[in-house]
Amino acid sequence: PASNEATGNSRDGFTSSFGVLAATLGSAVGLGNIWKFPYVTGANGGAGFLVVYLLATLLVGLPVMIAEITLGRKAKADAVTTLRKLAPAGQWWWLVGLSGVAAAFLIMSFYTEVAAWVFAYVFKAMRGDILSSDPKVTSAAFGALISDPWQSLLWQWGVLLLIGGILVCGVAKGIEAVTKKLMPLLFILLLVICARSLLLPGAAAGLSFLFTPDWSKLSASVVLVAMGLAFFKLSIGMGTMITYGSYFRDQQNVPTTTVRVMAADLFVSMLAGIAIFPAVFSFGFQPAAGPSLLFITIPAVFASMPFGHLFMVLFFVLSAVAATGAMLSLLEVPVSVLVGRFGISRPRATVLNLLLLALVGASCALSNNVLADVKLFGMTFFDLFDYLSSNILLPLGGICICLFVGWVWGKQQLAAALSNQGTLANDKVVAVVYLLLKWITPVLIALVMLKGLGWL
Numbered sequence: 001p002a003s004n005e006a007t008g009n010s011r012d013g014f015t016s017s018f019g020v021l022a023a024t025l026g027s028a029v030g031l032g033n034i035w036k037f038p039y040v041t042g043a044n045g046g047a048g049f050l051v052v053y054l055l056a057t058l059l060v061g062l063p064v065m066i067a068e069i070t071l072g073r074k075a076k077a078d079a080v081t082t083l084r085k086l087a088p089a090g091q092w093w094w095l096v097g098l099s100g101v102a103a104a105f106l107i108m109s110f111y112t113e114v115a116a117w118v119f120a121y122v123f124k125a126m127r128g129d130i131l132s133s134d135p136k137v138t139s140a141a142f143g144a145l146i147s148d149p150w151q152s153l154l155w156q157w158g159v160l161l162l163i164g165g166i167l168v169c170g171v172a173k174g175i176e177a178v179t180k181k182l183m184p185l186l187f188i189l190l191l192v193i194c195a196r197s198l199l200l201p202g203a204a205a206g207l208s209f210l211f212t213p214d215w216s217k218l219s220a221s222v223v224l225v226a227m228g229l230a231f232f233k234l235s236i237g238m239g240t241m242i243t244y245g246s247y248f249r250d251q252q253n254v255p256t257t258t259v260r261v262m263a264a265d266l267f268v269s270m271l272a273g274i275a276i277f278p279a280v281f282s283f284g285f286q287p288a289a290g291p292s293l294l295f296i297t298i299p300a301v302f303a304s305m306p307f308g309h310l311f312m313v314l315f316f317v318l319s320a321v322a323a324t325g326a327m328l329s330l331l332e333v334p335v336s337v338l339v340g341r342f343g344i345s346r347p348r349a350t351v352l353n354l355l356l357l358a359l360v361g362a363s364c365a366l367s368n369n370v371l372a373d374v375k376l377f378g379m380t381f382f383d384l385f386d387y388l389s390s391n392i393l394l395p396l397g398g399i400c401i402c403l404f405v406g407w408v409w410g411k412q413q414l415a416a417a418l419s420n421q422g423t424l425a426n427d428k429v430v431a432v433v434y435l436l437l438k439w440i441t442p443v444l445i446a447l448v449m450l451k452g453l454g455w456l
């Protein structure tokens with residue numbers, strides 16, 4: 001508490017309401033919207049999946065996100081310290097923060113590799129290298145990139161350096177300043193590409209692919225995927241929102257901000273789907289699943305349309321922009337822990353994490369070439385880290401956060417923090433959030449996990 005007082009005023013943080021929104025939305029919006037959401041939705045039954053995803057977002061994502069931001073803002077500390085500070089002495093809740101650090105590393109490992117392909121594609125698109133309407137040609141181009149270990153590693157290191165360079169500048173001057181510029185740009189690009197896609201002949205087929213429900217595709221494991229996506233999308237269950245919450249201003253309205261971020265993130269996902277599928281169907285392509293949609297089909301689609309070269313460049317710039325805000329928030333988790341727990345300077349903490357990530361992340365950069373045959377549980381490192389984080393670590397982290405707030409921290413503390421010490425009259429909001437966190441959300445997460453993993 002004494003050290004809290006001493007560091008409270010000088011601690012770096014977001015400086016304006018728009019800054020809070022830009023940074024938090026910057027974390028939520030990312031490759032999840034552009035790379036995961038469209039194909040996962042398309043492959044798992046379109047509108048039926050959307051309904052489940054929406055429920056998961058409202059009943060699980062929203063309360064957990066509110067809880068994390070509130071805890072972080074209350075403690076004004078990194079993810080590990082926050083739980084240490086707010087839990088009664090001698091209890092082990094800080095391990096939840098530590099598991100968040102581990103999850104951040106796992107996610108960063110594969111995320112920076114997908115981002116690496118995206119950044120490489122910005123340049124390839126500009127030079128016209130991937131400008132072919134023949135999927136065989138674009139497929140060969142993608143294959144050449146990912147099967148080359150050095151290109152995979154070097155682009156990943158480049159991405160890491162970029163993110164590290166921004167983080168070294170600090171929270172206000174780095175994260176906030178950059179996301180404030182990038183988020184508006186992202187919306188403009190997305191709207192332009194959406195308009196282009198919707199104006200193509202035959203766009204309706206793409207919309208019906210995305211929005212026609214196929215309930216037969218729903219199963220327990222698909223529900224788990226939907227919930228995992230909700231966690232991944234909102235950057236929750238692993239300390240990111242605790243960390244960002246600690247940079248929130250005291251007068252910020254947490255429930256309102258959270259709902260705005262969630263709604264805007266949903267909007268971006270929808271727009272991404274609308275930007276991609278109508279164009280894919282308009283030119284008679286098959287919507288492939290996984291990375292090939294973004295890196296093989298999309299270039300061929302753009303190459304088929306008038307001014308396609310320009311739109312292809314814009315599309316990959318958009319993806320790079322989205323990925324940047326998310327990676328900043330991922331890396332900030334371990335950086336802030338090193339600074340907060342060990343008193344290391346921010347630049348030093350950043351460099352240490354970059355070095356460690358270059359090592360761990362290499363397992364994913366090499367998953368499509370040197371290590372392609374190395375499989376655990378039938379998955380490459382890349383797929384394993386992706387599966388493990390979204391479907392296991394983040395939901396487990398989410399359960400712990402719910403239990404902590406519902407049963408340990410308690411309603412009084414939550415009410416005081418959520419109402420900004422009584423200055424906001426939001427008793428009903430607090431009551432609903434508390435009810436969800438204490439009884440409903442953790443049970444839902446546990447059931448979906450057990451069923452989805454086949455243990456029930």
Ligand code: PHE
Nearest residue numbers: 028030031032232233235326
């Ligand atoms: N929310 C980001 C996305 O959808 C990914 C992310 C997950 C970022 C976890 C931070 C923490 O792309």
